[in-house]
Amino acid sequence: MKVAILPIHERLAELWILRGTRELTDSERMDMEHCLAVNASYCRELANLRNMSLLASMTGDENWQYEICSEIERLGGVPPSTRY
Template sequence: MKVKAIHQRLAELWIIEQSRPLTTAEALEQQHCLAANAAYVWKAAQYANLSLIASMTNDTEWLHEICMDMERLEMS
């Protein structure tokens, strides 16, 4: 699994926060990373659900489109 920049930065901010309070700028950055992470995870879950539906209905063309969307999301 490729680690996305937002996930790496979230980890860095979490580690920093264990030793000292975050600065205002760091706290804002953390909120932006959390929002981006939530959007990414939500979209990935949507694609997973759609992929299951496409598979259960044997709609291979739709499944192929969903898989391409999932790959684009992972690469973004």
């Protein structure tokens, strides 16, 4: 499974490493809070799209599911696998 690493994730990793070696500055703490908020929003959007993809699959709407999976891929996520 291929998962995208977004710049926000790279920055979170950088701040986490810095946090382990020294106390973060006020600016870095604010940056970390911002990164966490953006990450939560990103995860929520992907989860919503995956839920809609499941609904499209359950209702047999292949065109809608294709559109949703394209949006998931655009966000750098991995579309859910389809079972037949």
